[in-house]
Amino acid sequence: MTQTPELESLTEESLTRSLMVLANLDSDLARILETLGPPPMWQREPGFATLLCIILEQQVSVAAARAVFTRLCGVVVTLTPENFLILDDVQLRGIGFSRQKILYCRGLAQAIATGQLDLSKLEIMDETTIRTELKRLKGIGDWTVDIYLLMALQRPDVFPKGDLAIAIALQKLKNLATRPTPVQLEAMTQHWRPWRAVAARLLWHYYLSNATTKSVTVSQ
Numbered sequence: 001m002t003q004t005p006e007l008e009s010l011t012e013e014s015l016t017r018s019l020m021v022l023a024n025l026d027s028d029l030a031r032i033l034e035t036l037g038p039p040p041m042w043q044r045e046p047g048f049a050t051l052l053c054i055i056l057e058q059q060v061s062v063a064a065a066r067a068v069f070t071r072l073c074g075v076v077v078t079l080t081p082e083n084f085l086i087l088d089d090v091q092l093r094g095i096g097f098s099r100q101k102i103l104y105c106r107g108l109a110q111a112i113a114t115g116q117l118d119l120s121k122l123e124i125m126d127e128t129t130i131r132t133e134l135k136r137l138k139g140i141g142d143w144t145v146d147i148y149l150l151m152a153l154q155r156p157d158v159f160p161k162g163d164l165a166i167a168i169a170l171q172k173l174k175n176l177a178t179r180p181t182p183v184q185l186e187a188m189t190q191h192w193r194p195w196r197a198v199a200a201r202l203l204w205h206y207y208l209s210n211a212t213t214k215s216v217t218v219s220q
Contacts, residue, residue, distance in 0.1 A: 009154040010197065015041065018156065018195040022202065025191060028173050029199060032206045039198075039205035046152040047119055048112055049079045054147050055104050055139060056097075068096035081109035104139025111137055123153060150197045159196035161185040166200060169207035 008014075019038055023030035044050045056065040072095050076083045085106065087095075092102045111117040117137070122130050127149060134140045134148070146160035160166060161182040170188070171179045180188060192199040 008156065010041070010156045011154075012041070014156065015198060015201075018198040019202070022192060022195055022199055026199075029192075029202050032173070032202050036205055036209055039201035041154075042151050042201060042204070043154060044151045046123060046148075048081050048084075048109070050152050051108060051119065051134075051144075051148055052079070052084070052105050054144050054151075055108065056101060057147070058101075058139075058144060071095045081112040084109045085113060100139065104137075107138050108140070127155060127158065150200060155197060157194040157196050159186070159189050159192075159200055161189075163200075165207045165211075166203045169203040169210075172210065173203070173206060 010018075015038070019033055023033050044053075053065065053069045056068050073079055075091070075095060076087070089102055093099075097105070108117075112119065117133065122133065125133070130149065130153075131142070131145050134145045135142070141162075143160055143162040146158050146162070149155045149158040150160065167179050167182075167185060170176070170185065174188075189196055189199065
């Protein structure tokens with residue numbers, strides 16, 4: 001059975017094709033592609049570990065979040081919800097979790113362990129349903145859902161309008177006097193449909209080429 005376009009996952013072939021479409025739609029995106037080449041896929045494995053890592057990345061650099069995640073994986077060799085729940089607050093703080101992130105990640109682990117959330121079922125759901133399911137959990141907002149949809153589920157038209165790196169990149173790319181707000185970003189990017197997730201990758205690609213510290217997906 002053929003999936004609807006919204007449920008189709010981005011592939012190397014569709015990435016190449018969509019980059020050409022975007023380059024024809026927007027000369028600034030074309031310039032990024034011509035200067036820097038295609039962006040990475042930035043693909044992540046769907047599941048608990050990835051969603052937990054994205055929660056760690058909220059409002060910090062990816063480098064800082066990855067350091068905490070790496071220490072966690074050194075303590076919990078097989079990172080499952082059940083194994084994560086074994087760790088107490090003292091252990092998690094020692095790894096580098098903030099009080100808030102302990103609450104959020106433990107809530108996620110408990111929801112999965114008790115059957116309230118089945119991440120494997122998200123892969124066949126539409127974006128609106130996925131967003132509703134995940135945002136029921138404390139600490140998961142639109143940015144976290146966007147990054148999971150874009151990188152783990154590889155949805156082609158997700159645009160993380162709350163992402164700071166993307167706002168900075170677009171401001172510089174379009175020579176804007178002020179950094180665009182999430183509402184402005186949403187309006188500015190409508191003509192990139194149905195490939196806004198690819199445009200987001202181009203903007204991260206551009207941001208990293210200009211950044212002194214290499215960090216992607218820093219939420220506002």
